[in-house]
Amino acid sequence: MTAVLDIPVQRVQSSKLLQVALENVPFGKHFTDHMLEADYVNGEWTNVVIRPYQPLNFDPSMAALHYGQAIFEGIKAYKDEAGNAYIFRPDENLKRFNLSAARMMMPEVPAELFLDGMRQLIALEKDWIPALPDHSLYIRPFMFATDAILGVKASDTYKFMIILSPTGPYFSVPMKIWVEEHFTRAVAGGVGFSKNAGNYGASMYPTQLAREKGYDQVLWTDAREHRFVQEVGMMNVFFVFGQKVVTPSLEEGTILDGITRKSVLVLLDEMGYQVEERPLAMDEVMEAYAKGELTEVFGAGTAATISMIELLGYKEEKLHFDTQKFVTAPALKKALNDIRQSKVADTHGWMVKI
Numbered sequence: 033m034t035a036v037l038d039i040p041v042q043r044v045q046s047s048k049l050l051q052v053a054l055e056n057v058p059f060g061k062h063f064t065d066h067m068l069e070a071d072y073v074n075g076e077w078t079n080v081v082i083r084p085y086q087p088l089n090f091d092p093s094m095a096a097l098h099y100g101q102a103i104f105e106g107i108k109a110y111k112d113e114a115g116n117a118y119i120f121r122p123d124e125n126l127k128r129f130n131l132s133a134a135r136m137m138m139p140e141v142p143a144e145l146f147l148d149g150m151r152q153l154i155a156l157e158k159d160w161i162p163a164l165p166d167h168s169l170y171i172r173p174f175m176f177a178t179d180a181i182l183g184v185k186a187s188d189t190y191k192f193m194i195i196l197s198p199t200g201p202y203f204s205v206p207m208k209i210w211v212e213e214h215f216t217r218a219v220a221g222g223v224g225f226s227k228n229a230g231n232y233g234a235s236m237y238p239t240q241l242a243r244e245k246g247y248d249q250v251l252w253t254d255a256r257e258h259r260f261v262q263e264v265g266m267m268n269v270f271f272v273f274g275q276k277v278v279t280p281s282l283e284e285g286t287i288l289d290g291i292t293r294k295s296v297l298v299l300l301d302e303m304g305y306q307v308e309e310r311p312l313a314m315d316e317v318m319e320a321y322a323k324g325e326l327t328e329v330f331g332a333g334t335a336a337t338i339s340m341i342e343l344l345g346y347k348e349e350k351l352h353f354d355t356q357k358f359v360t361a362p363a364l365k366k367a368l369n370d371i372r373q374s375k376v377a378d379t380h381g382w383m384v385k386i
């Protein structure tokens with residue numbers, strides 16, 4: 033067993049908490065009193081500290097700003113009615129974080145820094161987890177290259193940080209989705225499976241064009257033929273054909289291996305659905321829609337849990353779905369939220385107590 037890190041804590045003199053109304057607090061706008069910080073220097077992690085949340089000071093030549101070695105994760109912590117705090121599957125985020133790090137030629141972050149660091153920071157900030165239904169504390173671990181040099185090469189130094197942001201319920205209205213056939217999010221051999229900042233920067237322009245057409249998000253398709261569906265916005269996508277559910281498989285490395293996706297696959301199996309992870313072509317989607325066999329389409333991700341899709345715009349076609357009739361997506365949303373809010377027993381061992 034690895035030793036639990038003894039992280040020095042520099043406390044704030046007075047908390048900002050009294051100035052923030054936690055009820056319905058908007059996502060990502062308020063940050064808790066403290067942050068975790070660590071530096072990678074000379075091949076090891078050092079200077080691990082929890083200190084007051086504050087701006088950072090950097091050299092303008094800092095490598096991350098120029099060549100994009102920057103990765104992040106998104107996780108949520110919840111408080112139950114008895115006041116106990118839990119994090120949802122952070123070990124999975126650690127694995128994904130280190131996969132992203134390896135692809136971006138960045139150092140691995142050890143479990144004790146990522147997980148114990150997160151636990152200690154949240155324990156200190158426990159009062160910031162809203163004890164309200166459907167509220168949570170959003171956890172943002174991230175790492176970026178800090179060499180102050182303009183040579184194009186992997187940085188020798190990095191900073192790892194964790195910041196926390198209380199968040200209210202995500203009132204997810206059904207989404208309108210544009211099936212993208214011109215722009216590409218990810219190619220086989222590329223960086224689609226990693227949660228690096230550049231993937232998000234590159235998606236903003238195509239998403240804005242889709243918004244101008246009246247859609248909320250883009251459904252990405254494969255780079256070669258624009259036939260096979262990949263994922264939607266910041267969510268993995270699921271297609272329901274009655275009792276059969278299909279979601280794109282991961283083997284090409286073009287989509288993010290979502291923790292919600294992973295959890296949904298387990299729950300669908302337990303609910304008795306036939307689940308298929310495989311390439312899914314838009315021709316198959318169109319044919320099933322025409323025959324009335326495509327019953328639901330939805331996205332799954334940490335932010336909204338499950339988001340129903342009411343419209344798919346594909347070429348000249350508009351595929352409408354009556355989300356009032358959806359059965360699978362609402363059942364999954366309830367099942368996942370019940371686990372995360374500790375309303376049912378955590379039979380899968382997904383909730384890590386702080």
Ligand SMILES: Cc1ncc(COP(=O)(O)O)c(C=O)c1O
Nearest residue numbers: 266267268288290291292333334
């Ligand atoms: C591109 C992308 N796909 C899928 C997901 C869903 O992943 P998760 O369920 O781990 O939040 C996210 C959100 O993190 C994402 O950014």
